Amino acid sequence: MTSEVADSAEAVSVAPAADAGFLQRHGATIEYILIPGAALAGALVVFGLFVALFGKNPIDLYFYMYQGAFGTWFSWQNTLTRAAPLILTALCAALPAQLGLVIIGGEGALLIGALSATSMALTLPFAPPLVVQIAMAAAGMVGGGLWILLSGALRQYRGVNETISSLLLVYIALAILNHLVEGAMRDPASLNKPSTHEIGAANMIGTIPGTDVHWGLVFGLIAAVASYVLIYHTTFGFAARVAGGNIRAAKIVGLSVGKLILTVCFMAGSCAGLAGMVEVAAVQGRTNANLAAGYGYTGILVAFLARQNPLAVIPVAILLGGINASGGLLQRRLGLPDASVLVLQGIIFVFVLASDALYGRIGFLKNK
Amino acid sequence: MDFSSISRRRLLQGSAALTLGTALGARTAAAADTTIGFIYVGSRDDYGYNQAHAAAAAALKKMPGIKIIEEEKVPETDAVEKTMESMINLDGATLVFPTSFGYFSPHMVKMANKYPKVRFEHCGGLWTDKDPKNAGSYFGYIDEAQYISGIVAGHTSKSGKLGFVAAKPIPQVLRNINAFTLGAKLANPKATTQVIFTGDWSMPVKEAEATNSLIDQGVDVLTCHVDGPKTMVENAARRGAMVCGYHVNQSALAPEAYLTGAEWNWEALYPKFLKMIASGEGIPNFYRGGLQEEIVKISPYGPKVGEAARKHADEVKAKFLATGLAIFKGPLVDNKGKTVIAAGTERGQKDPELEKMDYLVEGVIGATS
Numbered sequence: 106m107t108s109e110v111a112d113s114a115e116a117v118s119v120a121p122a123a124d125a126g127f128l129q130r131h132g133a134t135i136e137y138i139l140i141p142g143a144a145l146a147g148a149l150v151v152f153g154l155f156v157a158l159f160g161k162n163p164i165d166l167y168f169y170m171y172q173g174a175f176g177t178w179f180s181w182q183n184t185l186t187r188a189a190p191l192i193l194t195a196l197c198a199a200l201p202a203q204l205g206l207v208i209i210g211g212e213g214a215l216l217i218g219a220l221s222a223t224s225m226a227l228t229l230p231f232a233p234p235l236v237v238q239i240a241m242a243a244a245g246m247v248g249g250g251l252w253i254l255l256s257g258a259l260r261q262y263r264g265v266n267e268t269i270s271s272l273l274l275v276y277i278a279l280a281i282l283n284h285l286v287e288g289a290m291r292d293p294a295s296l297n298k299p300s301t302h303e304i305g306a307a308n309m310i311g312t313i314p315g316t317d318v319h320w321g322l323v324f325g326l327i328a329a330v331a332s333y334v335l336i337y338h339t340t341f342g343f344a345a346r347v348a349g350g351n352i353r354a355a356k357i358v359g360l361s362v363g364k365l366i367l368t369v370c371f372m373a374g375s376c377a378g379l380a381g382m383v384e385v386a387a388v389q390g391r392t393n394a395n396l397a398a399g400y401g402y403t404g405i406l407v408a409f410l411a412r413q414n415p416l417a418v419i420p421v422a423i424l425l426g427g428i429n430a431s432g433g434l435l436q437r438r439l440g441l442p443d444a445s446v447l448v449l450q451g452i453i454f455v456f457v458l459a460s461d462a463l464y465g466r467i468g469f470l471k472n473k
Numbered sequence: 474m475d476f477s478s479i480s481r482r483r484l485l486q487g488s489a490a491l492t493l494g495t496a497l498g499a500r501t502a503a504a505a506d507t508t509i510g511f512i513y514v515g516s517r518d519d520y521g522y523n524q525a526h527a528a529a530a531a532a533l534k535k536m537p538g539i540k541i542i543e544e545e546k547v548p549e550t551d552a553v554e555k556t557m558e559s560m561i562n563l564d565g566a567t568l569v570f571p572t573s574f575g576y577f578s579p580h581m582v583k584m585a586n587k588y589p590k591v592r593f594e595h596c597g598g599l600w601t602d603k604d605p606k607n608a609g610s611y612f613g614y615i616d617e618a619q620y621i622s623g624i625v626a627g628h629t630s631k632s633g634k635l636g637f638v639a640a641k642p643i644p645q646v647l648r649n650i651n652a653f654t655l656g657a658k659l660a661n662p663k664a665t666t667q668v669i670f671t672g673d674w675s676m677p678v679k680e681a682e683a684t685n686s687l688i689d690q691g692v693d694v695l696t697c698h699v700d701g702p703k704t705m706v707e708n709a710a711r712r713g714a715m716v717c718g719y720h721v722n723q724s725a726l727a728p729e730a731y732l733t734g735a736e737w738n739w740e741a742l743y744p745k746f747l748k749m750i751a752s753g754e755g756i757p758n759f760y761r762g763g764l765q766e767e768i769v770k771i772s773p774y775g776p777k778v779g780e781a782a783r784k785h786a787d788e789v790k791a792k793f794l795a796t797g798l799a800i801f802k803g804p805l806v807d808n809k810g811k812t813v814i815a816a817g818t819e820r821g822q823k824d825p826e827l828e829k830m831d832y833l834v835e836g837v838i839g840a841t842s
Contacts, residue, residue: 172563179562183555283672287641288842296829297597297643298575317558319551388551388579394673395549395575433544433556437564443516443546 128469137417140463141410144456145424151456152449161439169438173431180430182317188426189318190215192325193380194404195411195418196332197253200373201267202413203336204366205349208256210271211377212401213278214249218378219385220282221248223392224290226304226385237308241382242324249378250371252278257370261363267370279397286393300393310386321383325422328376332415345369377401403429406450410457425450506538507567507747510560512553513545514573514700515675521701521720522674526572526596528721529739536744542566549575557584561591568750570743572596581608592756594746597645599828600759609756611742614763614822616652617793618735618771619696620800621786622717623656625733625774626694627664628782629715630657636687636714637668638680638697638705642841644830646698649735651834652800653696653717658836660785667692668839671699680704688712694732706731715777722772733786734772741767763822764793797822807832808839 128135153163174184197211225244229237256274259265285291287299310320336342348355348362355362384396407425411417432446509530517527523545534541542564547553553576560566561584569591571581577598585593585605598610626635635657639646650668657664667690669683680697684705687695696717697705703726709716710727718724718734749756762768771790774783792798799821805814813832814820820827833839 173559177563179558183559186551186555296599297645298577299641299643384550390579393575398548398550398552429552430555430559433547433559434563436544437542437560443544 132467136464136467137412137414139467140460141412141457144460145453148449148453148456151452155448155452156439156441156445159441161441165439166435169434170428170431173434174427183430184423184427185316185318185322186426187429188422189321189325190380190384190400191404191407191422191425192329192418193321193376193383194401195407195422196325196328196404196415197249197373197377197401198405198408199411199413199415199418200332200336200369200376201253201257201366202408203342203345203349204369205352206257206260206366206370207268208253208271208370208373209268209405210253210256210274210401211373211380211404212397212399213271213275214252214374214377215381215384215401216275216278216282216396217252218245218249218374218381219392219396220285220381221245221378222382222385223301223304226308227290227302230305234307237304238310238386241304241308241386242379245378245382245385246375247378249381250373250375252378253374254367254371257366261366275401282392282396283394290392292391295393298393300391303391304385306390308386309390310383312387319383319387321380321387324379324383326419328379329415329419332372332376336415341365341368377404403450406454410453508540508542508560508565509533510557510564510566510569511541511543512547512556512560512569512571512573512576513543514549514575515546517543517545519675519701520703520706520723520726521699523572523700525721525737526570526739529737529743530570532740533743533747536747539747547573549573549580551580554580554584557581557593558588561588566591568592568594570594570596574598577610592750594756604758606758609758609760611746611756611760611768613737613742613766613768614761615735615737615769616648616800617763617798617822618769619649619719620652620656621771621790621793622696622733622735623653623658624660624786624789625778625782626653626696626715626717627657627660628785629732629778630661630664630694632691632693633661633664634690634692635664635666636684636690636692636695637666637837637839638683638687638695638699639668639670640674640676640699641672642670642831644828647830647833647841648827649698649719650837650839651830651832654834654836655800656789659789660782664836666837666839668833668837670839674700677701677704681708684708685712688714696734718772724772724775729776731772731775732778733774736770736772738767738770741770761823763797764790765795765797801827806835808835808837810835 153166156166157163173180175181194211197214198208201208222241222245225240226237229240256267256271259270260267286301290301291299292302312319344360345365348360348365352362385392389395407418407422411421428446435441435445436443511530513523515523517523530541530543533539542560544556547556557569574597577595581593581595582604585608589607593608595610597612600610637650654666667687671679671683680699681704694715695705695709697719702719702723706716706723706726710730715730715732716727717732721736722734724731746756799819801814802819803814804812804816807813
């Protein structure tokens with residue numbers, strides 16, 4: 106016992122020098138964890154105060170949030186199911202962000218991806234399910250990819266602001282979807298809920314064995330990891346980040362920035378398009394207005410909270426999935442309105458944006 | 474579900490609750506005999522579709538042995554599946570009311586198959602023999618109430634021009650527009666209804682624009698079929714037009730301008746459902762009805778409704794209550810001149826043809842596509 110205490114005391118006495126080195130060497134990484142973590146904790150405290158103003162006990166609140174999001178196996182599955190589309194739609198914002206582009210039109214790419222995937226399935230009525238599924242995924246990715254490519258091309262060739270154009274394209278995508286679903290592609294039997302024909306039970310991609318969570322989660326994880334490798338461990342990704350850092354410098358060193366923009370926009374749209382395909386092939390079984398559920402918009406929030414890092418998108422999407430999953434319990438047990446979840450998301454967003462100013466300014470992490 | 478693991482988790486939850494210093498254990502295990510879950514697609518206080526259900530849920534809350542749990546703004550995606558499951562798994566709900574049309578297929582059907590011991594009652598869907606037996610659908614022939622609103626509107630309008638703010642040209646909506654117009658023509662054969670489709674169920678900006686545009690064209694009585702009629706009612710009243718309400722009584726929003734309205738009467742229906750369950754007979758899987766069955770009702774007449782209008786409307790209402798009147802009967806011509814119901818044919822409320830309505834009757838100005 107005593108020797109142990111002595112050892113640890115000794116360790117403490119030598120710690121400052123060793124620790125300072127460690128903190129400085131890994132300062133950037135620690136910042137990436139510490140600052141968003143602190144922002145999140147701050148947001149939760151403020152939300153607790155907000156809820157207390159309505160006469161609810163904040164301790165109850167935190168408990169129900171935990172229980173609804175992560176407290177049981179069912180809650181975990183609920184959380185992961187909600188996180189699955191968010192990983193993919195977040196990548197739609199995070200990838201172009203490497204180039205300094207702010208794309209907020211993931212919702213549109215999701216809708217077009219869903220529509221493309223459904224069309225593909227309906228044109229292949231006799232193909233074996235695996236072929237249909239692969240074709241649907243390809244169609245969804247190409248459809249969504251081309252949709253965001255439009256914004257990239259408008260930016261590259263016409264100087265149109267990509268943020269505005271991608272947002273406006275969401276409304277166009279929704280109008281196209283409604284037009285087709287209520288017109289040419291409508292299943293005449295869908296009386297009060299205009300929808301396309303169903304893709305067929307055999308073509309549904311189902312859930313991950315042993316869970317309720319659909320395969321969209323796995324697609325999301327693969328896409329996020331692949332994006333991370335692409336951005337941080339390939340010359341393509343390096344070129345993209347150079348262009349994102351300083352576009353003139355990138356041009357001077359001979360990078361073809363235009364090609365980079367178009368390629369990255371296509372890949373970003375493909376991710377959201379794949380999310381649309383998954384919504385059709387794993388959830389809805391057909392396309393209708395239900396698909397416009399706002400995953401594209403929540404994805405933007407995820408991407409910003411993850412500081413546009415494709416790998417960080419995964420935990421953040423799970424966190425937001427958890428917040429959404431616990432929203433129901435907050436309504437039912439605490440009698441809070443649905444909007445309370447939006448309030449929390451808003452508070453988190455503000456805290457994370459504000460905390461951006463702290464990077465590189467935390468004294469004990471700085472290299473002197 | 475694996476019960477052994479549940480009890481372990483419950484234990485963990487319980488201990489977590491204790492360490493947090495709250496009496497949560499007592500709250501989760503409520504003393505209620507029956508837990509009923511209500512799921513709404515919009516907000517509970519929308520002065521419309523969702524409020525009609527929420528008001529009925531509030532009425533059930535007063536019944537002994539009943540615990541009501543509610544969730545609002547649940548999208549028609551797998552989120553609603555998870556909400557149903559969460560109500561069943563975490564709150565012990567044994568009866569679930571997913572009240573929005575888009576919840577039916579595939580979401581509620583999937584959950585009904587997964588939880589065969591839970592009863593699912595869906596508002597608006599068309600349950601068929603192929604659907605799970607522990608699920609059912611109910612709806613009301615609210616076009617009967619719209620027909621009476623139309624009579625009142627036809628009598629009260631000075632210009633003979635009525636307006637209808639509608640969401641989508643789907644059968645349920647078309648049926649309301651047509652019934653309203655046919656009612657108005659009973660009162661004033663020259664009356665017309667100008668319809669504007671906003672394209673979706675909750676589009677307040679477009680609903681306000683449509684209301685203004687209709688009034689600019691000389692319309693002096695408006696009604697609507699959108700999720701929340703509040704926008705239309707308030708804007709029309711502000712512009713000096715009169716309104717007929719929809720879903721719930723909106724007279725509080727426009728006490729002077731409110732003539733009458735077509736309302737749901739879920740407060741009457743849901744207790745009936747509970748009695749059916751308690752008596753052991755169960756709820757029929759396919760349940761429909763109108764004024765006679767007390768599934769829909771009519772708002773009390775407002776101050777601007779004249780004697781003739783009241784008398785006429787009451788007469789027709791009495792016929793609905795007594796024998797069940799057919800609103801749609803031949804010869805009926807649509808607004809393109811095509812005969813849609815031949816002379817001599819009478820389509821009663823339960824006629825499945827009416828569920829497929831795709832036309833606007835003569836007297837309606839507007840198009841379905």
